[in-house]
Amino acid sequence: MTIDWKPLQQIVAQHDSFILTSHTRADCDAIGSELGLLLALEVLGKKGRIVNADAPPEHIRFLDPEGRIEVLGEGVTAADCHAADVHLIADTSAWGQLGDMAAVLRESPARRVVIDHHVSGDDLGALLLKDTHAEATGRLVLQACDALGVEVTPAIATPLFAAIATDTGWFRFPSVSSATYTAIARLVDAGAKPSAIFSSLYDQNTAQRVRLGGRIMNSLRLDLAGRLAIGVATLKDFAETGAVLSDTEDVVNRLLSVEGVEAAILIAAMDEEKTKVSLRSRTEVDVRLVAERFGGGGHTKAAGVRFAGTVEAAEAAIVAVLAEQLSAKTA
Ligand SMILES: [Mn+2]
Structure with a gap:
């Protein structure tokens, strides 16, 4: 299953402001994908905000050292979201998983794009960039970076590494393929630190x-x-x-x-x-x-x-x- 990234290239070329969102009770793949996309868009000089219906759980907030993940209703409104040109949804294709962001997106005339690897989903009226064979949305975001000509910085590599690592149970689930390891090698070369990420994720249990x-x-x-x-x-x-x-x-x-x-x-x-x-x-x-x-x-x-x-x-x-x-x- 190969995604044709041309429509995304066109949308990014033609628009300036983006709202990124993902499913409620976010996991590393959700926020890692959002952060990777946001930072990639910013490399291209675009404006973006991540707005989720709820805050990510405490133990994965280290992935967002700059505090770029915002919560709807806490300093960011539906009107702010409606003012954006494009709404980008990562790691889900289901209205029911978007919490209060679902209504915000539905009511907006903004162009809608989904980047996801889940089989289940609704017709979100979006450009669907979906590969259900992908082990993580994070790897699809790496493909998006390539398609958009964005060089992967350490700040992009780290959340994408965490996205892929956690959605594969640290590279052991059946969804893992050689493409997983190729992507991971690239992210490490780009500055992701596996040992530090592992420690931040798993050695901080309460x-x-x-x-x-x-x-x-x-x-x-x-x-x-x-x-x-x-x-x-x-x-x-x-x-x-x-x-x-x-x-x-x-x-x-x-x-x-x-x-x-x-x-x-x-x-x-x-x-x-x-x-x-x-x-x-x-x-x-x-x-x-x-x-x-x-x-x-x-x-x-x-x-x-x-x-x-x-x-x-x-x-x-x-x-x-x-x-x-x-x-x-x-x-
Ligand atoms: Mn995922």
């Missing part, structure tokens, strides 16, 4: 986060004849450890490490009637199909759902659909 991780590991249960691993974080777990929802990030991948397990789910309570479910697969079990059944989305091997119901209800509903998937696979 005690709360580690304690919650311990509780989830301890909750591990196997189902469907040992083919499914289930981990749970209850409201009590959050209250007693003082951890927050973003502290569950990446834990589901550890659940998947149990021998013989084909898929893993992490079920985390958000409140009495909302539950976050993260799904992972390491076989042909397509967890995106499961997530989409409940209004979620993602990739075949990594997907997520915000489930309207308790932890118990989420588990029952999702395990039932996963059971269908697993038996379909066996059949």
